[in-house]
Amino acid sequence: KTIQNLSLDFSNITALAPMVRVGTLPMRLLALDYGAEVVYCEELIDIKMVQCQRVVNGENVLQTVDFVAPDDRVMFRTCDREKDSVVFQMGTADPDRALAVAQLVEKDVAAIDVNMGCPKEYSTKGGMGAALLSEPDKIESILRKLVTGVSVPVTCKIRILPSLEETVSLVQRIEKTGVAAVAVHGRFKEERPRHPVHCDYIEAVAQAVSVPIIANGGSLDLVKTNSDIEEFRKATGASSVMLGRAAMWNASVFRNQGPLPVERVMEEYLKYAIRYDNHAFNTKYCLCQMLRDKVESPLGKQVQAAQTNAEISNAYGLQQFYQQTQEQLQARRDALQSSSQP
Numbered sequence: 451k452t453i454q455n456l457s458l459d460f461s462n463i464t465a466l467a468p469m470v471r472v473g474t475l476p477m478r479l480l481a482l483d484y485g486a487e488v489v490y491c492e493e494l495i496d497i498k499m500v501q502c503q504r505v506v507n508g509e510n511v512l513q514t515v516d517f518v519a520p521d522d523r524v525m526f527r528t529c530d531r532e533k534d535s536v537v538f539q540m541g542t543a544d545p546d547r548a549l550a551v552a553q554l555v556e557k558d559v560a561a562i563d564v565n566m567g568c569p570k571e572y573s574t575k576g577g578m579g580a581a582l583l584s585e586p587d588k589i590e591s592i593l594r595k596l597v598t599g600v601s602v603p604v605t606c607k608i609r610i611l612p613s614l615e616e617t618v619s620l621v622q623r624i625e626k627t628g629v630a631a632v633a634v635h636g637r638f639k640e641e642r643p644r645h646p647v648h649c650d651y652i653e654a655v656a657q658a659v660s661v662p663i664i665a666n667g668g669s670l671d672l673v674k675t676n677s678d679i680e681e682f683r684k685a686t687g688a689s690s691v692m693l694g695r696a697a698m699w700n701a702s703v704f705r706n707q708g709p710l711p712v713e714r715v716m717e718e719y720l721k722y723a724i725r726y727d728n729h730a731f732n733t734k735y736c737l738c739q740m741l742r743d744k745v746e747s748p749l750g751k752q753v754q755a756a757q758t759n760a761e762i763s764n765a766y767g768l769q770q771f772y773q774q775t776q777e778q779l780q781a782r783r784d785a786l787q788s789s790s791q792p
């Protein structure tokens with residue numbers, strides 16, 4: 451019997467937005483540390499995920515749950531700490547495949563989200579992402595299938611449609627499927643991230659439905675500090691707020707107590723990346739996003755030249771932390787090995 455009231459509530463929360471390459475485990479844990487209540491993983495494509503094997507803890511020195519592709523790549527890594535807060539976002543255009551993926555991960559995540567806003571060609575050419583926005587029947591069948599097929603809440607993330615009326619009626623239709631929330635990125639499909647966000651569209655939607663609306667798209671012009679989050683929520687009349695770029699640049703934007711210098715944030719990020727054996731290319735990518743205009747500074751150049759997490763650690767003077775972490779992991783590996791001996 452499932453206990454419904456233990457499930458994640460999407461009203462009045464602040465969330466880390468799904469971001470390809472950015473939203474891997476280290477960034478999600480960092481966002482939680484700083485005060486985000488909900489953290490979305492990067493979009494993962496259903497076709498890749500259905501081929502994955504779930505590899506549990508215990509056999510696993512890192513104490514994570516990994517979803518590993520046939521080529522041994524870890525597609526999705528998660529851990530206990532985020533179990534009640536992590537939302538698994540998938541790219542899909544197929545109800546059956548979506549359900550198969552959702553059932554594969556549902557024990558390990560707090561909710562399942564479907565990406566209906568990505569305007570990039572790799573997403574839309576398969577009928578996924580923003581391509582779904584013009585296929586409401588398909589949206590409905592994917593969401594209904596998920597809502598009835600898994601025991602965790604299901605959400606989706608959309609962009610706005612060409613008119614207020616169309617946007618509102620789409621979300622009303624989505625609401626009827628039984629989703630737990632809808633994240634609304636207040637930009638049209640063809641708009642770029644630098645265009646201003648349309649708060650009036652988010653507001654119209656929030657007024658028309660009772661399902662929690664998560665306002666998104668405010669990072670560039672509206673949300674720069676923690677108190678701006680509440681302003682953005684008010685300006686959109688939404689229940690909740692989701693931050694992408696503002697969090698990518700400095701995740702301490704989630705801190706009520708005020709921001710931390712980005713140098714400190716990069717250090718804390720790197721510690722998680724080391725602890726959870728994050729892929730070095732991914733670690734580098736995220737640090738370069740945080741360095742922003744300092745990416746050509748001496749530190750930035752060192753980060754760009756590094757090939758391993760060990761080399762990145764040197765750039766930040768974290769050699770000792772790196773070494774100690776490796777020793778701890780080795781000790782755990784040894785202990786697991788000796789306990790499995792007859």
Ligand code: FNR
Nearest residue numbers: 467468469470492493565635667668669693694695
């Ligand atoms: C994104 N965005 C995005 N959206 C999504 O639904 N799934 C994804 O995987 C990604 N990936 C992604 C990567 C990067 C690097 C960026 C900057 C953005 C869009 C993101 O979730 C959000 O909707 C926009 O960034 C607008 O919100 P902000 O940045 O103004 O808070």
